Amino acid sequence: MAIANESHQEEQNMQEHHGAGRYVVIWIALLVLTLVTVFTGRMHLPSFGLLLALVIASVKGTLVALYFMHLSEHQGANRLVFGVSIIFVVLLIGFSLMDLGTRFRLANPPGSQYSDLQAVDIGANPAEGRTGGHQQIQKQGHETHE
Template sequence: MAIANESRQEEQNMREEHHGAGRYWLIWVLLLVLTAVTVVTGRIHIPTWGLVLALVVATTKGTLVLLYFMHLIDHRGANRLVFAVSILFVVLMLAIPLVDLGTRYRGATPPGSTVSDMQAIDIGADAMEGRFGGGLRKEGKTGEQSGSPRQ
């Protein structure tokens, strides 16, 4: 019965409190500014903090929409708890893989990735020469054409 009473109490509080349109215009302007930040930072290359900035801006925009346009800021109790737990899980689901990636030892990081300092191995040219058991043969000393089978 506590949940039903809480819903009735919230319903009465929402009827009594009417918010003006000014709050919604302010949130809309903030969302436009954050969208402009997303567009500007997306066009410039920020190698170190680009991903973190994009995630913070996206989370902030989503939180503003949830709190004000979906009226979560006016609710109490279970709705706020569900919102807080979902934000906690989003942070955990992003932080745990990023910490794992950042703390890997050198042998587990593939060569050529953005977090590795090892050189990428180019096997494309070697495969064309037939060193790895396939590919096309180049024209050799005997005058064979590339790709022609030996007889």
């Protein structure tokens, strides 16, 4: 019986129309967060750039779910499922970043910002003086055009 009452209350809430002002404010907040993502993506933030991007994406997703999908107006099981999903997203991001931060430095891929090893160019042949297949093709292309 509680489920029937809950859906009846939700139906009444859906019939109450909200003004467009709330949606405009959320839309502007999403645009600002997108601009922050773009500007911080162009910066070199090796220590917390990934964490910042994931937090901004999570906040944007939460805003969309709460206001454009009307989860802020729902009660009961819908809020519980949304809350548990947010907890799992935080745990997933947290455990992944903790694993990356506590990893043995030599276990990271060569050339990454977390590794002490230099990147290996598979197409390089030091005996011929080649630096790599792609760069060699570009050099040949420039020679023919000159």
